[in-house]
Amino acid sequence: MQKLEAGIHTFQATYFASNRRLFEQLAEKGQRPETLFITCCDSRVVPHLITTAAPGELFIIRNVGNIVPAVDHGILGGVSAAIEYAVEVLGVSDIVVCGHTNCGAIDAILHPERVEHLPLVSRWLGESSRIPKLIEERYGHLDGEARMTAAIEENVLIQLENLRSFDFVARRLDAGTLEISGWVFKIATGEVYDYDPVSGQFVQLAGEGERQTLSSRPPPVSESR
Numbered sequence: 001m002q003k004l005e006a007g008i009h010t011f012q013a014t015y016f017a018s019n020r021r022l023f024e025q026l027a028e029k030g031q032r033p034e035t036l037f038i039t040c041c042d043s044r045v046v047p048h049l050i051t052t053a054a055p056g057e058l059f060i061i062r063n064v065g066n067i068v069p070a071v072d073h074g075i076l077g078g079v080s081a082a083i084e085y086a087v088e089v090l091g092v093s094d095i096v097v098c099g100h101t102n103c104g105a106i107d108a109i110l111h112p113e114r115v116e117h118l119p120l121v122s123r124w125l126g127e128s129s130r131i132p133k134l135i136e137e138r139y140g141h142l143d144g145e146a147r148m149t150a151a152i153e154e155n156v157l158i159q160l161e162n163l164r165s166f167d168f169v170a171r172r173l174d175a176g177t178l179e180i181s182g183w184v185f186k187i188a189t190g191e192v193y194d195y196d197p198v199s200g201q202f203v204q205l206a207g208e209g210e211r212q213t214l215s216s217r218p219p220p221v222s223e224s225r
Ligand SMILES: [Zn+2]
Pocket: 040, 041, 042, 064, 065, 066, 100, 102, 103, 104, 105, 106
C-alpha cells in the first residue's frame, strides 16, 4: 500500500502536473474515447503503456481471459453492459480484443482440471470451452508453446465472433462505422500482433522490415471472420 501511495505522489507531481489542462478538459467536456479495448486482467498487460494512449482515449474492459460472452449463450453482465455503453453512447469507432502470451486463463481453458477448485473461474472460462476440441482438431500436431499460442489466437478470434452477436455491434459493422480487431501482446518482446482476415495470420503491428507473424496458422476456414 505504501508503494501505491508513493506512486500517487509521483503521478501528481509529474504526469498530472504536466498534463493538468488535459484532465481539466476531460472533467469539463466528458470522455470521447475512440477505442473500446478488451483485454485480460493480467498485470503484465498495460493497455495505455503498450499503445502510448493518453487519458480519455481508451475505454477498457478487463476480465480473466479477455472474454466476450455471446448474447445467446453467455453470462450477460458487466462485460455486455460496458460494450453496449461504449458502442451506443460513446460511439467508439474501434473495438480491440487483446489477448496475450503466457496467459493463465488460456492455460486453464486447455487444462480445466487445474481450476476445478475455483468454481467461479471455471464457470467464467466455460465461455471458451470449445477451444480444447478446436485445438485438438486443427492443431493436434502442435505441443508446448506452439499449442498455447494457437489457443491464445483462437480465443481472441472467438471473442471477435461473439462481439458480432450483439445486434448493435453487427449494425455498426454493416454500416462501416465500426472496426473490430484481434490482437495478441507478446509479453517477453513487447510486440503486438493483429489478426489479418485475408491471410488468416496474426501479423506484427509497427514492426520494421518484413512483417512477422506470431505463429503459422492454417489457412482461414470458410467462416465469417
Ligand atoms: Zn491472461
